[in-house]
Amino acid sequence: MAEYRRPKTAEEFEQNFAQKKPLMNDTQAYYESSRCLFCYDAPCVQACPTGIDIPLFIKQINTGNKTGAAATIFDANWLGNACGKICPTETLCEGACVYNHQEVPPIQIGRLQNFATDSVIKEDKTLFKPGPSNGKKVAMIGAGPASLACACELRVLGYEVDIFEAKDKPSGLTVYGIAPYKITNEEVLDEVAYLQKQLGFQVHYGQSVTSREKIKELEDEYDALFIGVGLGPTRALRLPGEELPGVVGAVEFIEELRMKHEAVTVPNMVVVIGGGNTAMDAASEASRMGAEVTFLAYRRSKEEMGAYGFEYKLAVSSGAKGLFNVSPVEIVGEEHVRGVKFICTESVDGKLQNKEGSEFVVDCDMVIKATGQAKQGSFFALIDDLKINDWNCIEVNQETYQTSNPRYFAGGDAVNGGAEVVNAAFEGKRAALGIHEWINQ
Template identity: 60%
Template sequence: MTDTEAYYESSRCLYCYDAPCINACPTGIDIPLFIRQINSDNKDGAAKTIYESNWMGHACGNVCPTEELCEGACVYNHQDVKPIEIGRLQAHATDRVIRSKKKLFRTGKDTGKKIAIVGAGPAGISAACELRMLGHAVDIYEAKAKPSGLCVYGVAPYKLTNEEAVDEVNYLQEQFGFNVHYNKPITGRADFEKLEKGYDAIFIGIGLGGTSSLGVPGEDKQGVIGALEFVEELRMKQQKTPVGKKVIVLGGGNTAMDAASESCRMGAESVIVAYRRGPEEMGAYGFEFDLGKKGGAEGVFNVTRGEVMGDKAVKGVKFIRNKAAYGKIEAIPGSEFVEPCDMVLLGTGQGKQVELLEQISGVKLEHKSRILDDRGRLVVNEHFQTNNAKYFAAGDAVNGGVEVVNAAAEAKKAAHGIDQYLKK
């Protein structure tokens, strides 16, 4: 967004009272205020307004499903007028300060307390910034070589580039002075015990694990990979990764859609999104699927996947058509078919890092939930404190996998939870 476009767009904002966009934002950014600040040529002020509520302001401006959140709540929608482009305005304001490297915040007075953060994703970085504002020292331990978690490794690159994601973290690190130890995975009980000895509190922001397996025969064939891993690889290699000619994406979530869109963009001849229920029941946002369709992806609905066919390499996926009856899916006998392909991307969701989390003594995981997706989540109280008082957690590991903005909102609260805990 250019300065001129930002000026025109910000001129349209009505400056609603107790604006619905603010209330639709999990971090509660004072959106009309920052838009007004952009309009009066106070971009630093705008960026400060954004960051005060959300330390991942730039990433969120780019990756947030704004149609579902702030922009979806804009009152212009009720007037059949295009809502304000809040996400782009937010990214514009934050981009300016990140590039100018202007310091907007001062860290709090040193408390002498030290906090370890596991994971430099949105939750970990947000917690780090907030803890530094409160005067606590912070060390982050990150398993990978880059910060920002799924912002760098997991979302489609058209939303946010690696450079942008990393620049924001560097910008924040510069003014807050937290330490990040890269390529330092925390792997087991001994590591956690070390952290417990060295730090006053520990924040867990490890997100979720790799793509869950399908549990069907043949999924170990060549050419079958997780959608998330596919996105990670293409992001790390700037799209210089192989893509199949005929790609089948299994699943109906946002990562499945990202993988489908990117496959189309990288030159796959056909891309099929196969989902076991109807299109309206997909977990993905409508606009994500629309984007995939614009790229050339096709949806095949109400199909249950069977065996993955092929020799060494994948040659197709067997499906059976189904119908929903009383909320349950029933196969339609005799409707089996094989969809040929040379690549299968599993958009079947990420698994929880249950094994790792079980290494922490005294924390409780959600085991009994009737909702399968909830099983393995870390259980926390309203201050995001786990059953082991020294451990706090936020983000996907706690919420089961939502948006960057949710992680940012939760981590901020967790930081205050830690602060309260340390004052006791």
């Protein structure tokens, strides 16, 4: 028997995907917030990409000022609730907590953060209002976290904001791509609705921007544009058999899982290919969906994986097994995938080499490719003078997030190549300030 039974009902799905950072109750928050030392020039703040004044909001929680705590958080990070839940706090704020240096458990900053933000969202407390209209309009392409942060900040500054989103939900990978045990769909959407209600930015769903005509239209109507298109679908492995039914991309797999929950069927034998955080998520998810055996196959060693150690541990604790120094050479199967042929690899002078004659087949009914997402190259080509860097990401000014086409600003995965939601939130906010400065120069 695997670690998890196959979920048949919404309740079973919820159990299998129990929240990794559940909401604290008042007593938990009181005791946890009491532990904060209120460090000088606190390392947790330095470790937060959005620089939330963490000791301040923890003190506010401790003194019964939950609403003030939420305001402190949102002031620095418009997606404060989502980030409290999904940030890799183990390597950011909580990883920087000075308690770690004396083997004392670090403050549970992420959960305290949610404790504050969740309360204002649930109670629908108004913390912000749009600035007086300045008559300027900004369009955003894609409604991911970078655009949402940019939109909120611009609304406070008095801009009119229209977001054009191809899908039917806001917040991009936060709702479509994060493992379900990190945040629920409701939590993601409630935060966006909470912000939207107060700040009044418009999101136009089902509006993909894929033509020069559309771009032209936007350029004519808006004073500035923000590109928050993220990344594209999972990159092809270019392996024989890749097109077989049962071979899916991790991003697509996770999206389906987030939208359909227990209605998704994961077969008994799953191979996940990749060594990044998305691979870890996909492996955890396959296991929690009831797969008997989930292999995490990575072409280099365990130590060389890009994934955070805690993410690997979580995947293993969900039931996944690591397979290291194996590189896929072929997806095996006729009507449907029935295995992956791997070849063993070794590192010679830092270079990865295949060991000749070491091929073997791992049987499986499903292959999840977690080997990175393609860049949005075809979209970038629609915009004049948009400079793309060597990693196929949009090149921006690191202070203002302005692109080489001065009317365009950009942030999030399309710029950083794929990072955390908190990075997108920071970049979107900075870009808003960049737009404001540029329009008013």
